[in-house]
Amino acid sequence: DVKVTQSSRYLVKRTGEKVFLECVQDMDHENMFWYRQDPGLGLRLIYFSYDVKMKEKGDIPEGYSVSREKKERFSLILESASTNQTSMYLCATAGVGSYEQYFGPGTRLTVT
Amino acid sequence: SQQGEEDPQALSIQEGENATMNCSYKTSINNLQWYRQNSGRGLVHLILIRSNEREKHSGRLRVTLDTSKKSSSLLITASRAADTASYFCATDAGGTSYGKLTFGQGTILTVHP
Numbered sequence: 001d002v003k004v005t006q007s008s009r010y011l012v013k014r015t016g017e018k019v020f021l022e023c024v025q026d027m028d029h030e031n032m033f034w035y036r037q038d039p040g041l042g043l044r045l046i047y048f049s050y051d052v053k054m055k056e057k058g059d060i061p062e063g064y065s066v067s068r069e070k071k072e073r074f075s076l077i078l079e080s081a082s083t084n085q086t087s088m089y090l091c092a093t094a095g096v097g098s099y100e101q102y103f104g105p106g107t108r109l110t111v112t
Numbered sequence: 113s114q115q116g117e118e119d120p121q122a123l124s125i126q127e128g129e130n131a132t133m134n135c136s137y138k139t140s141i142n143n144l145q146w147y148r149q150n151s152g153r154g155l156v157h158l159i160l161i162r163s164n165e166r167e168k169h170s171g172r173l174r175v176t177l178d179t180s181k182k183s184s185s186l187l188i189t190a191s192r193a194a195d196t197a198s199y200f201c202a203t204d205a206g207g208t209s210y211g212k213l214t215f216g217q218g219t220i221l222t223v224h225p
Contacts, residue, residue: 004154031211042200043155043215058212090154094211099143099204101213103154 003027004104006091012110019078021107023091030096032074034058034066037088037106049074081111118201118216126224131188133219135201136181142206144177145213146186149198158186158199193225 007022023032031050035043035058045058047066055066063085067075078085088108092101119134135144143162147155161168161177161184168175174187188195198220202213 033212035215040217042217043202045212045214048212088152092155099145099160099211100157101155101202101211103147103156105154106152108152 004091004093004102006089006104006107008107009105010108012112013081014112015082017081019081019109021076021078021089021091021109023074023076023104025072025093025102027093027095027102028071029093029102030071031094032068033092033094033101034064034074034076035090035092036060037090043090046076083111085109086111118199118219120219121217122220122222124222124224125191127191127193129191131191131195131221131223133186133199133221135184135186135216137184137201137203138182139205141179141203143204144184145202145204146173146175147200147202147215149200149218151197155200188221191223193223195221196223197221
């Protein structure tokens with residue numbers, strides 16, 4: 001089974017802090033995705049990556065950056081956290097040619 | 113922008129009843145998928161239907177797709193309390209989108225024992 005892990009289930013940060021959210025997968029999938037989930041808005045794609053060191057903006061990239069130095073790891077970075085970035089963050093992976101995405105358990109981030 | 117719109121937003125039924133959730137989308141798709149999310153957890157893939165398919169079954173799940181109406185429905189038969197979760201449709205536009213999915217807002221299903 002694909003295993004997708006995220007570094008924290010719950011995280012509390014202060015406004016202005018730099019925040020790192022880590023996602024690690026063990027299935028050698030090429031494609032990795034970061035979403036945020038907010039009530040009434042569903043899941044929105046922040047960034048995705050289809051290969052090491054490659055990244056593409058999703059629908060809401062503002063205020064975020066990503067890093068993919070190794071195939072199994074995809075990091076989401078909040079350069080200067082703001083209260084409107086309080087949300088549930090979900091990482092997902094997919095293999096090339098496979099449309100199904102596998103999700104991690106999520107990180108609930110609160111920015112105070 | 114959100115492509116999929118689920119209807120209803122919330123559904124409450126008794127164990128043993130069937131649950132039907134609908135999804136509408138706006139642009140052409142390569143495939144449509146349904147995911148399930150238990151409270152506070154990640155999403156789990158349930159079923160995928162391709163644009164050239166009209167109906168698909170998996171256990172107690174039945175999915176239909178009408179590309180002319182740009183809509184899909186998910187039917188869960190003989191529901192159980194354990195089916196209580198949020199259900200999301202997600203569309204894949206295909207092409208060079210690298211498997212990018214666009215999710216709807218979800219339907220919250222509550223199954224009462």
